[in-house]
Amino acid sequence: MKIQKILNILTLLTGAIAVTVTSLWIGQQAYSWLPPQAAAESLLIDDLISFLVTLGSFIFLGVTSTLMYSVIFHRAIKDDFTDGPPIEGNITLEVVWTAIPILLVLWIAGYSYQVYEQMGIQGPSEIVHLHNPLGMESAYAEPKDSPANALAEPVEKIDVLAKQWAWVFHYPERDITSTELHLPSDRRIRLALKSQDVLHGFYIPAFRLKQDIIPNHAIDFEFTPIRPGKYRLTDSQYSGTYFATMQANVVVESPEDYQQWLAQAATQKPSIAKNQAASEYAQTSNQSVQTGWVTVPPAAPPLVNSPG
Amino acid sequence: MTNVPIEGILLPNEKHNHESPTSWKEYFSFSTDHKVIGIQYLVTSFFFFLIGGIFAMVMRGELMTPESDLVDRTVYNGMFTMHGTVMLFLWTFPSLVGFANYLVPLMIGARDMAFPRLNAVAFWMVPVVGIIMMGSFFVPGGPAQAGWWSYPPVSLQNPTGNLINGQVLWLLAVAISGVSSIMGAVNFVTTIVKMRAPGMGFFKMPLFVWAVFSAQIIQLFGLPALTAGAVMLLLDLTAGTAFFDPAKGGNPVMFEHYFWFYSHPAVYVIILPIFGIFSEIFPVYSRKPLFGYKVVAVSSILIAVVSGIVWVHHMYVSGTPSWMRLIFMLTTMFVSVPTGIKVFAWVATIWGGKLRLNTPMLFALGGLIMFVFAGITGIMLSSVPVDVHVNNTYFVVGHFHYVLYGTVTMGLYAAIYHWFPKMTGRMYSESWGKIHFWLAFIGTNLNFLPMHPLGLQGMLRRVASYAPEYQFWNIIASLGGFLLGMSTLPFIFNMVISWMQGEKAPANPWRAIGLEWMVSSPPPVENFEETPIIISEPYGYGKSEPLTANLSE
Numbered sequence: 097m098k099i100q101k102i103l104n105i106l107t108l109l110t111g112a113i114a115v116t117v118t119s120l121w122i123g124q125q126a127y128s129w130l131p132p133q134a135a136a137e138s139l140l141i142d143d144l145i146s147f148l149v150t151l152g153s154f155i156f157l158g159v160t161s162t163l164m165y166s167v168i169f170h171r172a173i174k175d176d177f178t179d180g181p182p183i184e185g186n187i188t189l190e191v192v193w194t195a196i197p198i199l200l201v202l203w204i205a206g207y208s209y210q211v212y213e214q215m216g217i218q219g220p221s222e223i224v225h226l227h228n229p230l231g232m233e234s235a236y237a238e239p240k241d242s243p244a245n246a247l248a249e250p251v252e253k254i255d256v257l258a259k260q261w262a263w264v265f266h267y268p269e270r271d272i273t274s275t276e277l278h279l280p281s282d283r284r285i286r287l288a289l290k291s292q293d294v295l296h297g298f299y300i301p302a303f304r305l306k307q308d309i310i311p312n313h314a315i316d317f318e319f320t321p322i323r324p325g326k327y328r329l330t331d332s333q334y335s336g337t338y339f340a341t342m343q344a345n346v347v348v349e350s351p352e353d354y355q356q357w358l359a360q361a362a363t364q365k366p367s368i369a370k371n372q373a374a375s376e377y378a379q380t381s382n383q384s385v386q387t388g389w390v391t392v393p394p395a396a397p398p399l400v401n402s403p404g
Numbered sequence: 405m406t407n408v409p410i411e412g413i414l415l416p417n418e419k420h421n422h423e424s425p426t427s428w429k430e431y432f433s434f435s436t437d438h439k440v441i442g443i444q445y446l447v448t449s450f451f452f453f454l455i456g457g458i459f460a461m462v463m464r465g466e467l468m469t470p471e472s473d474l475v476d477r478t479v480y481n482g483m484f485t486m487h488g489t490v491m492l493f494l495w496t497f498p499s500l501v502g503f504a505n506y507l508v509p510l511m512i513g514a515r516d517m518a519f520p521r522l523n524a525v526a527f528w529m530v531p532v533v534g535i536i537m538m539g540s541f542f543v544p545g546g547p548a549q550a551g552w553w554s555y556p557p558v559s560l561q562n563p564t565g566n567l568i569n570g571q572v573l574w575l576l577a578v579a580i581s582g583v584s585s586i587m588g589a590v591n592f593v594t595t596i597v598k599m600r601a602p603g604m605g606f607f608k609m610p611l612f613v614w615a616v617f618s619a620q621i622i623q624l625f626g627l628p629a630l631t632a633g634a635v636m637l638l639l640d641l642t643a644g645t646a647f648f649d650p651a652k653g654g655n656p657v658m659f660e661h662y663f664w665f666y667s668h669p670a671v672y673v674i675i676l677p678i679f680g681i682f683s684e685i686f687p688v689y690s691r692k693p694l695f696g697y698k699v700v701a702v703s704s705i706l707i708a709v710v711s712g713i714v715w716v717h718h719m720y721v722s723g724t725p726s727w728m729r730l731i732f733m734l735t736t737m738f739v740s741v742p743t744g745i746k747v748f749a750w751v752a753t754i755w756g757g758k759l760r761l762n763t764p765m766l767f768a769l770g771g772l773i774m775f776v777f778a779g780i781t782g783i784m785l786s787s788v789p790v791d792v793h794v795n796n797t798y799f800v801v802g803h804f805h806y807v808l809y810g811t812v813t814m815g816l817y818a819a820i821y822h823w824f825p826k827m828t829g830r831m832y833s834e835s836w837g838k839i840h841f842w843l844a845f846i847g848t849n850l851n852f853l854p855m856h857p858l859g860l861q862g863m864l865r866r867v868a869s870y871a872p873e874y875q876f877w878n879i880i881a882s883l884g885g886f887l888l889g890m891s892t893l894p895f896i897f898n899m900v901i902s903w904m905q906g907e908k909a910p911a912n913p914w915r916a917i918g919l920e921w922m923v924s925s926p927p928p929v930e931n932f933e934e935t936p937i938i939i940s941e942p943y944g945y946g947k948s949e950p951l952t953a954n955l956s957e
């Protein structure tokens with residue numbers, strides 16, 4: 097009798113340890129499922145994702161292994177048609193498993209809140225006066241772990257214009273337009289997001305950042321790139337027929353290279369940018385047999401100093 | 405110990421005088437019998453499930469390669485819009501209403517629904533919705549292409565210039581389906597409140613009835629918002645009003661609020677009855693009472709209430725101020741508390757039971773496991789910083805298909821197999837059922853698991869073309885999708901053959917406890933010859949108390 101009890105506890109303990117170790121391992125793997133960490137914000141978000149994956153794996157493995165144990169060891173014997181024990185409930189157990197999710201929820205929410213606050217990514221600016229009853233005016237707050245010089249003066253506010261189906265970036269100080277978003281590394285970036293027609297979404301997976309762009313709404317967006325390289329900006333809010341083609345390059349470079357690019361672009365005459373939606377549209381409307389349905393014509397390809 | 409009749413299981417009355425509704429014709433004509441209507445809903449919605457499935461196959465075919473090469477972009481956009489719409493409004497909603505129709509009166513000891521004629525009218529609106537939806541393929545410009553959300557201004561762009569276009573038909577169909585659902589909700593709530601057999605207090609109701617009750621209450625408070633939003637959008641589209649059109653000073657974000665105020669709770673209208681089905685099935689095949697019956701019952705109501713204050717989690721990155729993002733993060737996460745209670749209760753019900761892995765039990769177990777997975781990714785999505793990254797990516801598509809296929813559709817299959825003998829008076833083939841389960845379970849995971857890494861890497865939803873680095877997981881997902889498509893074949897085969905020539909089913913083939921199992925299979929027209937008097941709680945497995953005072957011997 098006693099031995100049986102000890103054996104049970106040992107089984108439970110081994111199971112719990114196995115589940116814990118496995119979840120910790122899966123949680124570490126989570127980093128490898130994500131794109132490169134190219135913005136200070138991505139460091140924070142990835143830690144949060146890894147934490148949630150660890151916790152989630154623990155719960156998932158815990159529940160499924162309990163179920164699988166039952167499925168394997170608690171099967172009815174072939175001709176045994178009797179019932180199992182008529183256990184209807186257990187108050188202590190029920191209180192415990194109500195309390196545990198509540199505590200977990202508070203923990204996850206607290207951690208998420210903290211990360212969100214440190215990101216300070218901004219949002220719709222016309223309601224800035226009631227923006228932060230929770231004391232989150234952290235526009236220039238330094239995301240944890242970011243290089244110290246990120247605190248330096250933010251760069252000029254870059255205008256981002258989204259239209260069906262193209263991105264246009266405007267650097268107001270030198271009045272430069274481009275279809276490629278150039279950003280200095282380790283500087284707080286400030287964007288003013290605008291849409292000309294429908295909802296669009298500003299999304300750079302390598303930065304883990306996203307914000308919908310709404311016609312007639314002024315939306316400010318801030319973040320800090322930390323890793324030079326070339327990334328993709330995509331439209332994340334479905335915007336009609338050529339939605340999938342609405343992409344642009346994001347070039348993160350050293351502040352010196354960035355200045356140099358600005359200077360160089362300022363010398364260039366505006367030219368018509370390449371635009372996939374426009375060329376696909378021209379092609380399909382020339383076909384003699386129409387295979388699809390009519391579509392909204394794409395906006396004219398932008399005239400830019402730097403067509404990327 | 406062979407074949408000892410179990411105490412507490414009541415042997416039902418095998419002889420019955422009333423005719424059962426078994427003639428084929430009756431299923432295709434106007435009937436006010438809730439059982440016939442239930443089956444009409446089920447068969448109709450399954451037909452649309454197949455249509456929605458064909459659209460899904462086209463999409464998965466397109467996504468086999470990075471380029472947009474199988475169908476035109478406009479066709480792809482029409483496909484995912486109609487797929488989502490059909491799957492939600494013509495498959496999950498009506499099939500669950502079908503089960504509720506069939507089971508609720510039987511389970512509470514009533515002879516029919518409170519308003520049988522209203523019930524029939526509500527059903528016949530479903531084929532009308534279907535015809536309008538499918539008809540939109542034949543208007544110039546094709547069906548709606550703005551996604552099942554139909555966010556303006558995209559949904560307001562009308563390149564054909566015609567007044568009758570896919571988007572208008574879409575809105576019309578959705579509005580009719582809303583009216584049908586409101587009629588159903590009034591009927592269910594009245595039936596459950598007013599028509600329970602003597603002795604059936606609220607805490608003696610089966611959990612499926614609790615679940616339907618909670619779900620239909622959501623319909624009553626939520627649908628008016630959706631309907632209002634849809635009508636305003638329709639006016640913007642046809643009459644030139646400017647509620648949502650930013651070009652004329654309207655605000656498209658308002659539409660998102662109208663839409664999600666209903667459409668988030670709508671997912672609980674779908675999932676609550678599935679929880680009810682799980683709660684009916686696990687005790688039978690584990691031969692144990694449902695663990696924590698009262699808490700599970702109350703948690704349904706709690707889920708319904710909390711679901712009304714979470715809608716903004718779909719709009720974290722829309723123009724939503726920070727304080728709102730954070731408040732809705734907290735309310736959303738709190739849904740996991742009543743949901744967690746249910747999951748633990750099912751696990752405890754199964755634990756230490758005497759399990760029989762018949763097809764319904766396999767589907768319910770598979771569905772439960774995939775639901776736990778969906779719940780975990782759901783918590784991740786509710787966290788604002790994580791959602792900022794994965795919103796509108798395939799991570800979300802993976803999450804909601806684990807809910808809608810992994811849980812809801814698997815739960816529906818479980819229910820179909822479990823109540824098939826009751827509905828048709830015939831047994832289904834267990835081996836075909838198991839083949840179906842394994843194909844569906846493997847297919848679901850192959851199809852939808854790869855969507856999570858895709859989303860984490862940043863692949864967007866609703867794209868007809870994508871960057872080449874995403875191709876590997878897309879191929880796996882497509883193969884899983886085709887497997888899922890195939891998995892319906894053994895199911896259809898099994899259902900058709902078994903219905904025509906399956907073994908005759910006894911009244912209670914699973915030795916289950918519940919009023920519906922005390923009448924013959926299929927049940928007589930008016931269900932009960934004498935109104936049952938309920939004297940104990942449901943799920944008395946292993947106990948020797950009878951369920952009713954009069955129906956037994």
Ligand code: HEM
Binds near residue numbers: 552866
């Ligand atoms: C063989 C099974 C299925 C496959 C292969 C499949 C595949 C897909 C794909 C590829 C999308 C497009 C995702 C996007 O571009 O955003 C999608 C969207 C969707 N699916 Fe499914 N699906 C299946 C079953 C289901 C079921 C059973 C349901 C519901 C019960 C469902 C509900 C939806 C919804 C609501 C959408 C969103 C549509 C939209 O974005 O407007 N799907 N599905």
Ligand SMILES: [Cu+2]
Binds near residue numbers: 331335
């Ligand atoms: Cu766009």
Ligand SMILES: [Cu+2]
Binds near residue numbers: 667669715718
């Ligand atoms: Cu929601």
